[in-house]
Amino acid sequence: MQTKKQSFIEAITNTAVGFGISYASTFLIFPMVGMHTSAKTNFIITVYFTIISIIRSYVIRRWFNKKTKLVTYPNNEPFLLYCFECEIDMPVTEKDGYMSCSNCGLIHR
């Protein structure tokens, strides 16, 4: 399971790499569809879609997080089970009477 810092670094890297690929792609796709733009215009369009993408990712991630509630003790401490896939004690989620690893999804039977 990732720490919050690792998740943040991954998100920044993902966004930076995505921005670079998208910006480079604008010089290919725009002329192909008959749009003749400047590098500055391509940059502004890429910034716009990058912001849209960040908002979309955030909303979808929060939505999925809300749907997967961790199993907790009455004191709200997460209930841990050893996961044979992750090879470490992991918090679990519960669905349809089965508990599964919150990281890899392995079902504990």
Ligand SMILES: [Zn+2]
């Ligand atoms: Zn696991």
